[in-house]
Amino acid sequence: MRRDSRLSGVLHVLLHMAEHPDPMTSEMLARAMDTNPVVIRRLMGGLRERGFVQSEKGHGGGWTIACDLRAVTLLDIYEALGQPGLLAMGNRTEAPGCLVEQAVNAALGDAFDEAEALLLRRFGALTLAALSADFHERLARRGGSTDLETNHAA
Amino acid sequence: MRRDSRLSGVLHVLLHMAEHPDPMTSEMLARAMDTNPVVIRRLMGGLRERGFVQSEKGHGGGWTIACDLRAVTLLDIYEALGQPGLLAMGNRTEAPGCLVEQAVNAALGDAFDEAEALLLRRFGALTLAALSADFHERLARRGGSTDLETNHAA
DNA sequence: AGCATACGTAACATATGAAGTTTCATGAGA
DNA sequence: TCTCATGAAACTTCATATGTTACGTATGCT
Numbered sequence: 001m002r003r004d005s006r007l008s009g010v011l012h013v014l015l016h017m018a019e020h021p022d023p024m025t026s027e028m029l030a031r032a033m034d035t036n037p038v039v040i041r042r043l044m045g046g047l048r049e050r051g052f053v054q055s056e057k058g059h060g061g062g063w064t065i066a067c068d069l070r071a072v073t074l075l076d077i078y079e080a081l082g083q084p085g086l087l088a089m090g091n092r093t094e095a096p097g098c099l100v101e102q103a104v105n106a107a108l109g110d111a112f113d114e115a116e117a118l119l120l121r122r123f124g125a126l127t128l129a130a131l132s133a134d135f136h137e138r139l140a141r142r143g144g145s146t147d148l149e150t151n152h153a154a
Numbered sequence: 155m156r157r158d159s160r161l162s163g164v165l166h167v168l169l170h171m172a173e174h175p176d177p178m179t180s181e182m183l184a185r186a187m188d189t190n191p192v193v194i195r196r197l198m199g200g201l202r203e204r205g206f207v208q209s210e211k212g213h214g215g216g217w218t219i220a221c222d223l224r225a226v227t228l229l230d231i232y233e234a235l236g237q238p239g240l241l242a243m244g245n246r247t248e249a250p251g252c253l254v255e256q257a258v259n260a261a262l263g264d265a266f267d268e269a270e271a272l273l274l275r276r277f278g279a280l281t282l283a284a285l286s287a288d289f290h291e292r293l294a295r296r297g298g299s300t301d302l303e304t305n306h307a308a
Numbered sequence: 309a310g311c312a313t314a315c316g317t318a319a320c321a322t323a324t325g326a327a328g329t330t331t332c333a334t335g336a337g338a
Numbered sequence: 339t340c341t342c343a344t345g346a347a348a349c350t351t352c353a354t355a356t357g358t359t360a361c362g363t364a365t366g367c368t
Contacts, residue, residue: 011258036356060314062314086241086269087157087241092166106288111276115240138253156325156354180343211337214338217344317361318361319358320358321358323356
């Protein structure tokens with residue numbers, strides 16, 4: 001199955017919003033992400049419920065960041081997305097009666113649990129501010145320009 | 155997305171075969187796994203190519219283990235399955251021009267790479283013999299019986 | 309008030325891949 | 339020769355992320 005890119009996508013959106021003082025419409029964001037405005041709204045819905053972003057209707061409306069980037073981690077964002085599955089593999093059954101399968105599940109399950117825990121730990125250790133800082137570092141390294149142009153096709 | 159259970163399934167099959175001196179048919183294995191014989195053959199195809207198992211047609215035919223369980227790791231089996239994707243998440247694009255997305259990709263990519271490496275490391279550290287030993291331990295702990303009955307519905 | 313803008317949501321279409329199924333060919337043994 | 343079992347192709351089913359259309363609703367400008 002194609003890999004889920006919602007976390008990647010929503011982070012992209014958030015960093016763009018962080019560079020933009022005014023509200024950004026779903027359509028602007030969709031253009032930057034080369035996708036559909038409705039997809040953006042879907043991604044942002046969970047974040048709005050948690051108060052990480054804010055949306056305004058009508059003229060001059062759109063999406064604004066409503067949190068301190070230093071206080072929100074990728075784990076918070078991941079949870080706001082509904083905690084999509086992390087691993088593409090899993091055990092065949094949950095609580096098998098077969099002892100053979102129990103042995104298999106125990107071995108694989110340990111590995112799976114560790115991998116998931118590692119990912120969540122990494123997510124929790126990264127703030128949006130850290131991501132933004134990395135972006136600005138790349139920007140300075142590349143052009144030294146203060147222009148916030150982010151090199152999208154548009 | 156439903157999680158890929160091929161590794162879990164094929165390990166289950168192998169351990170059952172290890173308890174069975176005679177060849178086991180796809181149909182017997184399918185019954186134990188509550189699935190279809192063709193699914194079993196698909197799973198086993200890659201393992202046969204690598205010489206981990208052997209198949210015989212006709213009367214008295216079926217599948218036999220053709221390797222030293224102590225010499226084959228879960229990583230070998232994983233590779234024989236064609237190295238199915240491990241993570242359900244990924245970056246939206248591979249080599250984005252957008253610096254924002256580059257920053258996101260770098261952060262997430264590191265975490266993803268680490269998680270994958272952890273899984274492969276764990277797979278490589280576990281032999282089929284270790285799994286089998288764990289099974290026998292569970293068997294002794296549960297019944298103390300030498301009966302190899304593995305508690306499948308049948 | 310009336311109109312344009314932009315989100316909110318439902319409904320539907322598309323694409324991908326694992327898993328399940330059917331069918332037939334092939335080869336091995338009784 | 340007949341039966342058993344694998345090998346392989348083709349098809350269906352199912353789940354889910356993603357894409358798209360359409361319409362309702364709220365906001366703000368004129």
